[in-house]
Amino acid sequence: MRALAQGRTVPVMAVVAVIVLIWYAGTFFLNAPFERDQAARAGREIAFGELLERTMAQERPVLPAPHQVFVELWDTTVNKAVTSRRSLVYHAWVTLSATLLGFAIGTALGILLAIGIVHNRAMDKSVMPWVIASQTVPILAVAPMIIVVLNAIGLSGLLPKALISTYLSFFPVVVGMVKGLRSPEAIHLDLMRTYNASRSQTLWKLRWPAATPFLFTSMKVAVAISLVGAIVGELPTGAVAGLGARLLTGSYYGQTIQIWSALFMAAALAACLVMVVGLAQTMVMRRMGERP
Amino acid sequence: MNTTLVLGAALFWLVAWAANEWLVRLRPSGPLTARAQSIAVPLLFGVTLLVIWEGFTRGFAVPSVLLPPPSAIWARLVSSVPTLWADFRQTFLKAVLAGYFLGCGLGFVVAILIDRSPFLQRGLLPLGNFVSALPIIGIAPIMVMWFGFDWQSKAAVVVVMTFFPMLVNTSAGLAAAGHMERDLMRTYASGYWQTLLKLRLPAAAPFIFNALKINSTLALIGAIVAEFFGTPIVGMGFRISTEVGRMNIDMVWAEIAVAALAGSLFYGVVALTERAVTFWHPSVRGG
Structure with missing residues (x-):
């Protein structure tokens, strides 16, 4: 028992349980006014038991109860065909494909920029400050415009959303890789010099392996942020598919349960993506001979 | 196509690169x-980017609906200062600042509170790390539903977005003080609060400022995106989405320029404060 409490599982479970309890309490208190109002209009008293029951099962609650959200999640993932427009899996896939495309482009771009920055002093001095400044532009806020503009020149569908993800995800990769590619110690770089290694040999045989742990750490950040980019990219243009579109239609029609289930789907997706990158990291690092 | 302008821009780029x-x-x-x-x-690199942008948009006669040249954006910016100022006040001075201080303050206080309970720390920190990776921006429609269209709902989104990075970073920072220093505090017979105030909080400052810097950009994004879900007829997010609809792209870019400037200044102020507060840290002393 003591060993269990020392680990992480029990504390996390306890905190999650408390959160669920608070959530149920919140559901009751936030939804109760509506039910009391309804009862008052019908000119009757409402008993506590009935009130409790009704607040947990409203059609458009202010705050849906956890079980409502999970019923909706189950309903829209398992009980619907994956190709159906009403299936959350379908919407998640739309978002996921944009996320992955953007993430791939962003990572590649970030690595290229980092290699350039490490090898060229002028690039280091001139590009790096602007890479940092580029992130103070609230690109998420600009996303709608970029999508509208790209639509106007005939680019539509996956790519515009992916470009938002790219813009967000290249930044952590650049910063992490510049740090990683510079992480070999001077003594190792000197050794490469004594071998008369060329710059590209130094890059592939020394800098790149040294930067791998940094790459994976930044990729974890990048993949999470690129999902955010894809979701926000779906908000403005009245996108018809994707988790962002589910959020937007949910908010237009007051379908709170739909909003919450889309949110949980997005959360699950983010968790899975980060986990996949983490798994890849463990496998690659083990192949590279890292001792746990 | 105006070849002179394009060639001029390209030439400028080459010269600037050589310089x-x-x-x-x-x-x-x-x-x-x-x-x-x-x-x-x-600076030269930035100017080069602007020159290339100007030269290419004018040279290739890109329609201003797609991408207006910087000079047009500047003209628009200067001519609509009152509107931009009103939007800035609504989004930045009200929603962002209120949410930022509340969210960072709450994260900090909670981190201090759970500092004495290893159980809560082990329970909350993995969750905090997890939540930091989630697309929190998605709660925007819910917050707009709960707190109404005005700036309070945007501030609420900002609070939730900034809370978790602050919580996680402050907790990590409080664990950063070395054992030697803590033992020293023990030999001085200092109590929990004395150790906290004189040793552990200063040692945590670099971590706290890291969170403050991350949050400064998050806060602006959160407030602007939340405005897409409903807002009174003022605000930067509102202006961007409506002017896109009216195809006034130069106005959108002017708004973006204001947002970028505000974001950079915000970040800069936090970074300068960090230099002043953590003057003892190697990363500040060294550079």
């Missing part, structure tokens, strides 16, 4: 010239 290559090779004679060099190089 930068030459600049970085100079051995600065003193700290002052080194400073000037490190400012001049990125």
Whole structure:
């Protein structure tokens, strides 16, 4: 028992349980006014038991109860065909494909920029400050415009959303890789010099392996942020598919349960993506001979 | 197509590139010239970007609905200062600042509160790390539903977005003080609060400022995106989405410029405060 409490599982479970309890309490208190109002209009008293029951099962609650959200999640993932427009899996896939495309482009771009920055002093001095400044532009806020503009020149569908993800995800990769590619110690770089290694040999045989742990750490950040980019990219243009579109239609029609289930789907997706990158990291690092 | 403009822009780019290559090779004679060099190089690069943008949009006659040249954006910016100021006040001065201080303050206080309970720490920190990776921006429609259309709902989104990075970073920072220093505090017979105030909080400052810096950009994004879900007829997010609809792209870019400027200044103020507060840290002393 003591060993269990020392680990992480029990504390996390306890905190999650408390959160669920608070959530149920919140559901009751936030939804109760509506039910009391309804009862008052019908000119009757409402008993506590009935009130409790009704607040947990409203059609458009202010705050849906956890079980409502999970019923909706189950309903829209398992009980619907994956190709159906009403299936959350379908919407998640739309978002996921944009996320992955953007993430791939962003990572590649970030690595290229980092290699350039490490090898060229002028690039280091001139590009790096602007890479940092580029992130103070609230690109998420600009996303709608970029999508509208790209639509106007005939680019539509996956790519515009992916470009938002790219813009967000290249930044952590650049910063992490510049740090990683510079992480070999001077003594190792000197050794490469004594071998008369060329710059590209130094890059592939020394800098790149040294930067791998940094790459994976930044990729974890990048993949999470690129999902955010894809979701926000779906908000403005009245996108018809994707988790962002589910959020937007949910908010237009007051379908709170739909909003919450889309949110949980997005959360699950983010968790899975980060986990996949983490798994890849463990496998690659083990192949590279890292001792746990 | 106007070839002269395009060629001119390309030529400017080449010259600027050569100038930068030459600049970085100079051995600065003193700290002052080194400073000037490190400012001049990125500045020249930025100017080059603007020149290429201007030259290409004008040279290729790109319709201003797609991408207006910087000069048009500047003209628009200057001519609509009152609108921009009103939007800035609504989004930045009300929603962002209120949410930022509340969210960061709450994260900090909660981190201090759970500091004495290892159980809560082990329970909350993994969750905090997890939540930091989630697309929190998605709660925007819910917050708009709960707190109404005005700035309070945007501030609420910002609070939730900034809370978790602050919580996680402050907790990590409080664990950062070395054992030697803590033992020293014990030999002085200092109590929990004395150790906290005199040793552990100062040691945590770099972590706390890291969170403050991350949050400064998050806060602006959160407030602007939340405005897409409903807002009174003022605000930066509102202006961007409506002007896109009316195809006034130069106004959108002007709004973006204001947002970028506000974001950079915000970040800069936090970074300067960090330099002043954590003057003892190697990363500040060294550079």
